[in-house]
Amino acid sequence: MNKLSRILITVAIPLAILLIPVPAGLSVTAWRLFALYIAAILGIMFRPYPDPVILLAVIAVSSLWLNNIGVALAGYASTTTWLVFTAFMVGQAFSDTGLGKRIAYILIGKMGRTTLGLSYVAALTDLVLSPATPSTTARTGGLVYPIFRSIASTLGSEPGPTAKRLGAFLSVLLYQISMATGALFITALATHPMVVSFAKDLLKIDITWMLWAKAMAVPGFIVLAVTPYLVYKMFPPEIKQIDNQEIANRGMAEIGPMSVKEKILAGLFVLAIIGWSTGSITKINSTAVAVGFVAACLVTGVVSWESLLKCKGAWSTLIWYGGIISLADGLAKAKFFVWFAGALGKSISFDGYGTLTVLLGLLALSLVVRYFFASQAAYVSSLIPVFFTIGLVAKVPVFPLALLLGASSVFGSQLTHYGNAVGPVLFGPGYVDQVTWWKIGTVMVVVNCIVYLGVGLPYWKLLGLW
Amino acid sequence: MNKLSRILITVAIPLAILLIPVPAGLSVTAWRLFALYIAAILGIMFRPYPDPVILLAVIAVSSLWLNNIGVALAGYASTTTWLVFTAFMVGQAFSDTGLGKRIAYILIGKMGRTTLGLSYVAALTDLVLSPATPSTTARTGGLVYPIFRSIASTLGSEPGPTAKRLGAFLSVLLYQISMATGALFITALATHPMVVSFAKDLLKIDITWMLWAKAMAVPGFIVLAVTPYLVYKMFPPEIKQIDNQEIANRGMAEIGPMSVKEKILAGLFVLAIIGWSTGSITKINSTAVAVGFVAACLVTGVVSWESLLKCKGAWSTLIWYGGIISLADGLAKAKFFVWFAGALGKSISFDGYGTLTVLLGLLALSLVVRYFFASQAAYVSSLIPVFFTIGLVAKVPVFPLALLLGASSVFGSQLTHYGNAVGPVLFGPGYVDQVTWWKIGTVMVVVNCIVYLGVGLPYWKLLGLW
Numbered sequence: 017m018n019k020l021s022r023i024l025i026t027v028a029i030p031l032a033i034l035l036i037p038v039p040a041g042l043s044v045t046a047w048r049l050f051a052l053y054i055a056a057i058l059g060i061m062f063r064p065y066p067d068p069v070i071l072l073a074v075i076a077v078s079s080l081w082l083n084n085i086g087v088a089l090a091g092y093a094s095t096t097t098w099l100v101f102t103a104f105m106v107g108q109a110f111s112d113t114g115l116g117k118r119i120a121y122i123l124i125g126k127m128g129r130t131t132l133g134l135s136y137v138a139a140l141t142d143l144v145l146s147p148a149t150p151s152t153t154a155r156t157g158g159l160v161y162p163i164f165r166s167i168a169s170t171l172g173s174e175p176g177p178t179a180k181r182l183g184a185f186l187s188v189l190l191y192q193i194s195m196a197t198g199a200l201f202i203t204a205l206a207t208h209p210m211v212v213s214f215a216k217d218l219l220k221i222d223i224t225w226m227l228w229a230k231a232m233a234v235p236g237f238i239v240l241a242v243t244p245y246l247v248y249k250m251f252p253p254e255i256k257q258i259d260n261q262e263i264a265n266r267g268m269a270e271i272g273p274m275s276v277k278e279k280i281l282a283g284l285f286v287l288a289i290i291g292w293s294t295g296s297i298t299k300i301n302s303t304a305v306a307v308g309f310v311a312a313c314l315v316t317g318v319v320s321w322e323s324l325l326k327c328k329g330a331w332s333t334l335i336w337y338g339g340i341i342s343l344a345d346g347l348a349k350a351k352f353f354v355w356f357a358g359a360l361g362k363s364i365s366f367d368g369y370g371t372l373t374v375l376l377g378l379l380a381l382s383l384v385v386r387y388f389f390a391s392q393a394a395y396v397s398s399l400i401p402v403f404f405t406i407g408l409v410a411k412v413p414v415f416p417l418a419l420l421l422g423a424s425s426v427f428g429s430q431l432t433h434y435g436n437a438v439g440p441v442l443f444g445p446g447y448v449d450q451v452t453w454w455k456i457g458t459v460m461v462v463v464n465c466i467v468y469l470g471v472g473l474p475y476w477k478l479l480g481l482w
Numbered sequence: 483m484n485k486l487s488r489i490l491i492t493v494a495i496p497l498a499i500l501l502i503p504v505p506a507g508l509s510v511t512a513w514r515l516f517a518l519y520i521a522a523i524l525g526i527m528f529r530p531y532p533d534p535v536i537l538l539a540v541i542a543v544s545s546l547w548l549n550n551i552g553v554a555l556a557g558y559a560s561t562t563t564w565l566v567f568t569a570f571m572v573g574q575a576f577s578d579t580g581l582g583k584r585i586a587y588i589l590i591g592k593m594g595r596t597t598l599g600l601s602y603v604a605a606l607t608d609l610v611l612s613p614a615t616p617s618t619t620a621r622t623g624g625l626v627y628p629i630f631r632s633i634a635s636t637l638g639s640e641p642g643p644t645a646k647r648l649g650a651f652l653s654v655l656l657y658q659i660s661m662a663t664g665a666l667f668i669t670a671l672a673t674h675p676m677v678v679s680f681a682k683d684l685l686k687i688d689i690t691w692m693l694w695a696k697a698m699a700v701p702g703f704i705v706l707a708v709t710p711y712l713v714y715k716m717f718p719p720e721i722k723q724i725d726n727q728e729i730a731n732r733g734m735a736e737i738g739p740m741s742v743k744e745k746i747l748a749g750l751f752v753l754a755i756i757g758w759s760t761g762s763i764t765k766i767n768s769t770a771v772a773v774g775f776v777a778a779c780l781v782t783g784v785v786s787w788e789s790l791l792k793c794k795g796a797w798s799t800l801i802w803y804g805g806i807i808s809l810a811d812g813l814a815k816a817k818f819f820v821w822f823a824g825a826l827g828k829s830i831s832f833d834g835y836g837t838l839t840v841l842l843g844l845l846a847l848s849l850v851v852r853y854f855f856a857s858q859a860a861y862v863s864s865l866i867p868v869f870f871t872i873g874l875v876a877k878v879p880v881f882p883l884a885l886l887l888g889a890s891s892v893f894g895s896q897l898t899h900y901g902n903a904v905g906p907v908l909f910g911p912g913y914v915d916q917v918t919w920w921k922i923g924t925v926m927v928v929v930n931c932i933v934y935l936g937v938g939l940p941y942w943k944l945l946g947l948w
Contacts, residue, residue: 077777085770086559093558304549310538315531
């Protein structure tokens with residue numbers, strides 16, 4: 017689709033919404049804000065411009081037309097936005113100091129003798145980094161992938177005839193791993209804070225960092241633990257054994273002895289995780305911990321301001337994420353979702369269906385639609401509030417609703433190679449064909465469903481969450 | 483002073499403040515926030531780290547210690563912050579498209595035959611750009627200076643023995659001009675929105691874009707009109723005549739024919755100025771106009787998102803400016819300034835002094851202190867609230883108070899070569915010695931005082947502002 021038609025879609029649908037008479041029970045402002053919200057989501061889906069440009073444009077239209085600049089900018093002071101923004105910068109520190117690489121090479125030296133072992137090294141490295149790097153492109157695409165890609169290259173596996181020796185396996189595996197670790201922590205995926213924020217606004221529940229981590233720990237770790245093995249079985253690399261000592265030694269030689277900066281970063285990282293995991297006791301806000309983490313990295317010289325200025329992903333995210341949060345909060349404050357729930361309750365009856373049936377239906381729906389979303393953020397910002405509202409109307413217990421849809425917002429990305437932003441990074445080089453990628457992803461989504469329903473739901477019951 | 487002592491000062495003084503028992507009538511939170519505010523200002527003054535790092539650190543301490551992340555981040559949703567941030571980006575558009583250069587070369591061709599004419603070209607170019615480029619480093623340092631510096635070079639005037647031929651004159655002149663245009667519009671200087679915000683919080687007056695422009699128009703334009711002439715008389719360049727046609731033609735040839743982007747930018751620029759100047763009638767917020775301007779530049783392709791991501795000044799400003807605004811707003815909300823005014827009223831009596839005497843005293847004070855401030859932002863954020871409060875206690879009419887101190891916050895920079903951030907850019911290359919620079923600046927400050935007091939005050943009376 018060319019740029020012009022993408023612009024047209026982004027503009028025409030919201031205009032059509034505006035032509036519909038304002039539904040009874042809804043303010044004119046709420047309806048207009050809804051049209052602008054749809055414009056933002058269509059813009060993120062069809063991308064006639066980069067995401068931040070879309071959001072700046074929608075904010076501009078909103079504040080010029082609705083005279084609501086206060087509402088339009090509110091998201092930039094939101095703790096949700098800042099949690100994501102500052103954690104992005106932490107990723108830069110891991111990359112700048114070489115600590116991310118070091119963790120990987122240590123693990124390769126210890127347990128990477130076979131390619132199956134190597135696949136667990138990839139999972140562990142990604143896991144270690146995940147609590148503080150919500151950007152999958154930064155974590156898996158920027159830190160983990162380059163290391164494993166270079167191992168594949170070293171062993172003579174390049175896109176093309178030699179792909180199946182190792183590179184193809186590692187590419188598809190890393191995507192599955194990145195989504196598996198992404199489910200574990202609020203700070204492991206950029207869209208999770210948004211899910212939590214919707215849960216707070218719509219379901220009236222407070223999901224702390226620790227609560228999320230505890231709830232995901234059992235099903236999430238099971239998925240992460242079986243992922244390398246299953247991918248290995250489904251799509252085995254031709255190379256089975258590697259000279260991991262040589263690779264580890266060469267890698268370690270390249271990054272040199274552990275620097276003071278790395279040690280400080282490791283210390284701060286541990287402190288941040290303690291801060292996040294004790295937040296429900298200390299009442300220290302998780303965003304405050306993240307800001308403190310970044311500030312400490314800067315003050316101790318672990319990372320320089322110049323380097324953070326070059327971290328374009330962080331700045332772009334600040335702008336589009338803040339904008340989306342402004343609009344979503346504005347809609348919530350304008351009582352749009354309350355009206356939506358009311359309208360839904362009047363027109364659809366869930367009587368006769370058990371709440372579990374509705375929950376399963378929502379889960380299925382949340383997966384099917386993912387084929388149409390090339391952006392995790394577009395999916396979360398547009399459909400999570402809808403699914404939450406439906407669940408609320410059908411009286412589905414709120415915690416399982418939020419957690420299950422939170423998890424499926426990550427693993428749903430595995431259905432395609434474009435579901436999450438790191439997909440194109442790993443798929444792009446061309447080690448793997450699309451059919452193989454989608455097949456493995458589909459199997460893994462089924463595995464996720466089984467684990468989250470079969471283990472997750474009972475475990476959450478055990479935790480007293482429903 | 484080395485980095486360690488600068489860190490020590492920044493930390494020790496706030497700690498000392500915290501050791502003082504909380505004054506009666508003030509909450510503990512307000513007192514702690516005040517200590518953090520002082521830390522931020524000391525940090526900006528002594529710069530142990532870049533400004534954004536200072537503010538991130540203070541925000542981190544505030545939100546971890548005082549558990550006030552909402553307060554600490556509020557400034558990032560402030561229209562004040564966003565006005566400055568987005569206008570910074572507009573400066574990038576002027577530079578990217580070449581429109582800034584084109585304006586200069588057209589004027590050089592038309593009226594730059596003598597070096598006196600050339601100096602008026604510099605003033606006009608800076609004036610044209612000033613309504614939408616609050617960054618003096620971007621406007622004068624980034625756009626205007628390179629053109630005039632290259633003219634000096636072409637005519638064989640370099641730092642050293644040939645400096646006085648032309649380059650020395652142009653360097654010192656551009657600084658004086660930049661401050662003169664900086665007074666004219668709220669959007670012509672990064673710190674003006676902060677002054678306006680303090681005026682709103684403390685003096686309870688609403689200074690719109692148009693009101694400021696109208697109030698500054700008469701005294702400000704007089705200053706701008708006499709500046710080139712006076713500097714020319716005080717510090718004449720040896721070269722009197724130049725081949726301006728050749729310079730203009732060469733410059734125009736280099737940038738080529740006017741592009742569509744430049745035309746769009748020119749159109750958007752006119753629209754933005756209309757938007758700002760009619761804001762008091764249309765009730766459209768000036769920040770909404772600025773966001774609209776940037777969004778329109780992006781959507782029409784006048785400037786790319788990639789290019790804005792590289793505009794480091796804008797991002798750094800967003801972070802430190804938003805942080806300062808958070809803290810200042812937080813202090814105001816914690817009733818710190820109300821308490822301060824009360825305490826001041828109890829301990830100092832202004833009886834027997836006319837309000838005009840107090841105003842003159844404040845003006846004098848606002849200038850004397852500038853020798854100690856290497857940052858305009860540090861001066862404005864620390865002393866403007868103090869001066870406003872003193873003026874309020876002494877019952878000085880609020881509009882003259884705000885406008886005169888607003889103007890002196892700019893022209894006070896002319897006393898030194900470090901008063902405003904563009905100073906080092908122009909002074910740095912070494913065309914002019916410090917004594918000459920300070921002498922000319924001092925004369926121009928006297929001229930400013932005469933004009934603002936002799937013409938400004940009566941004119942503001944005429945406008946009904948007191």
